[in-house]
Amino acid sequence: MRATARVDRTLCRGTGLCEVMDSRLFSLSDDGTALARPLGPGHDPEALLEQLQDIADCCPTGAITITTTDEE
Amino acid sequence: MDLSAPAVPPIALFSPEYYQNPHPTLTWLQENSPVHEFTFPVGDVRTWMVTRFDDVKTVLADPRCSTESITWGNDEFRAAGLVIAEGTILERGITVVDPPAHTRLRRLAMSAFTTRRVEQWRQTVHDVVDRTLEDCARRKNFDVMDDYAGEVSAGVLGVILGFRIERHRELVTALNEAFPSDPALIDRAPAAFGRICEYAAELVAEKRHDPSDDLTSALIQTSDEGERLSADELTGLVAAMIMGGSDTVRGFIGNAALALLDHPDQSKLLLENPELADGAVEELLRYEGALSTALFRITTEEIDLAGTRLPAGAPIIAALLAANRDPRRFDDPERLDITRSGPRHVGFGHGLHNCIGAALARLEGTIAIPALFQRFPQLSLAMPRDELRYIDNWAIRRLTALPVARSGMSGA
Numbered sequence A: 001m002r003a004t005a006r007v008d009r010t011l012c013r014g015t016g017l018c019e020v021m022d023s024r025l026f027s028l029s030d031d032g033t034a035l036a037r038p039l040g041p042g043h044d045p046e047a048l049l050e051q052l053q054d055i056a057d058c059c060p061t062g063a064i065t066i067t068t069t070d071e072e
Numbered sequence B: 001m002d003l004s005a006p007a008v009p010p011i012a013l014f015s016p017e018y019y020q021n022p023h024p025t026l027t028w029l030q031e032n033s034p035v036h037e038f039t040f041p042v043g044d045v046r047t048w049m050v051t052r053f054d055d056v057k058t059v060l061a062d063p064r065c066s067t068e069s070i071t072w073g074n075d076e077f078r079a080a081g082l083v084i085a086e087g088t089i090l091e092r093g094i095t096v097v098d099p100p101a102h103t104r105l106r107r108l109a110m111s112a113f114t115t116r117r118v119e120q121w122r123q124t125v126h127d128v129v130d131r132t133l134e135d136c137a138r139r140k141n142f143d144v145m146d147d148y149a150g151e152v153s154a155g156v157l158g159v160i161l162g163f164r165i166e167r168h169r170e171l172v173t174a175l176n177e178a179f180p181s182d183p184a185l186i187d188r189a190p191a192a193f194g195r196i197c198e199y200a201a202e203l204v205a206e207k208r209h210d211p212s213d214d215l216t217s218a219l220i221q222t223s224d225e226g227e228r229l230s231a232d233e234l235t236g237l238v239a240a241m242i243m244g245g246s247d248t249v250r251g252f253i254g255n256a257a258l259a260l261l262d263h264p265d266q267s268k269l270l271l272e273n274p275e276l277a278d279g280a281v282e283e284l285l286r287y288e289g290a291l292s293t294a295l296f297r298i299t300t301e302e303i304d305l306a307g308t309r310l311p312a313g314a315p316i317i318a319a320l321l322a323a324n325r326d327p328r329r330f331d332d333p334e335r336l337d338i339t340r341s342g343p344r345h346v347g348f349g350h351g352l353h354n355c356i357g358a359a360l361a362r363l364e365g366t367i368a369i370p371a372l373f374q375r376f377p378q379l380s381l382a383m384p385r386d387e388l389r390y391i392d393n394w395a396i397r398r399l400t401a402l403p404v405a406r407s408g409m410s411g412a
């Protein structure tokens, strides 16, 4: 399984919460909206999914969506 | 160690004069002492204050600057009684805990603020605003703080949390006592906080028994399906929303009304272009939001902050009001311009603890602020401008009263 996050930049308000919760997975860009960053291999996919889900649930604008695929 | 005289602003922080107009002091600090060490007046605690936009954001985004003062606060800080809500149900509340406890509470709280639910509150806000304006219209003069902003903020919260209507009046009274305008009444605040926690506990018990389509019932249901919060945790969350979502909205509507009364060109612009409401609310939050500062942050280890070394356990105050008027960040920051676009403000905080009620606060602002001027296009101050007073509070920026006449000089 492989989990990826996406930030809807029309919803994001640049609160920086996602970046604070995990700066490996999210970063604020220069225009102040967040970007999801792909993680390289070598991570426990279950733990990663859980972490992404926590962050998406804490985001105040519902801007983060997570998709899972079966590859890898 | 630097033995030169410490930098001290001309008007001392947290002095009576400062509360009436903090801006000159904050500007002075940005220029002369951006990471300002001073003695916090309660308990003489050694404290640091940051005022520049970038530094405020850095502090709020740094996991080594924690709100969990019950864990990280030094002896001096604790002895001064500065640990928020120590000994109450809120001492481990959402605002003052680190992850993973924070994540658990925040996930649940946020789940109740879905776009669908906030949208559903639009009609509620309109109803409460219209009803309150009708009451105001029966009088020649009224007080925007008590008769309008206070009624709207408490009224909306009462409905969306699901309080029985008989409770609404008691809630307004308790909130007035918890956040008094008159410093002489501060003794009553702890009892009022206690009462609010009791109302919250009662509400949680009631909704567990008899759920309905309200925020409290939604919190209970989601909790049961997943995180399984204890009754105390749920009560703490409801109480945090009452405390976090009433006086702030009230203060903000008051500050916004005054800013628009001070800038008739801007209120005219808003009246003629209702579609500007969203941008106007952002600009009004930037210009004079409801919170002067974030909650205390405490360093969990020694840190370097914009060139200054802070020891572990150092209390830091992030001045949101100053950051939002930092000329390094905003062009012509002293100007109110409801058409302003550009950088975001930090009126709702930043990072882990950013406001969970922001969508609701924005909804209330975009409805309640224009509606006041639409209903009373001749609205004017009913008190000399220089006699208006702000409460003596270092974190909350709110007028004690904002008396207005609803129909200019005509005396109708």
Ligand code: HEM
Residues within 6 Å of the ligand: B060, B067, B094, B095, B096, B106, B240, B241, B242, B244, B245, B246, B248, B249, B252, B289, B290, B291, B293, B294, B295, B296, B320, B346, B347, B348, B349, B350, B352, B353, B354, B355, B356, B357, B358, B360, B361
């Ligand atoms: C104009 C109105 C409001 C303003 C200016 C405001 C401002 C803020 C700020 C600056 C913070 C961050 C504090 C810090 O980092 O130390 C915050 C957090 C919070 N606010 Fe608001 N707020 C408003 C309305 C509301 C409403 C309507 C609610 C609830 C229904 C609410 C509930 C909360 C809660 C629970 C937190 C803590 C979040 C956390 O710790 O994760 N606020 N607010």
Ligand code: SF4
Residues within 6 Å of the ligand: A007, A011, A012, A013, A014, A015, A016, A017, A018, A019, A026, A033, A034, A058, A059, A060, A061, A062, A063, A064
């Ligand atoms: S938490 Fe949500 S709103 Fe905040 S920066 Fe991340 S994606 Fe944007």
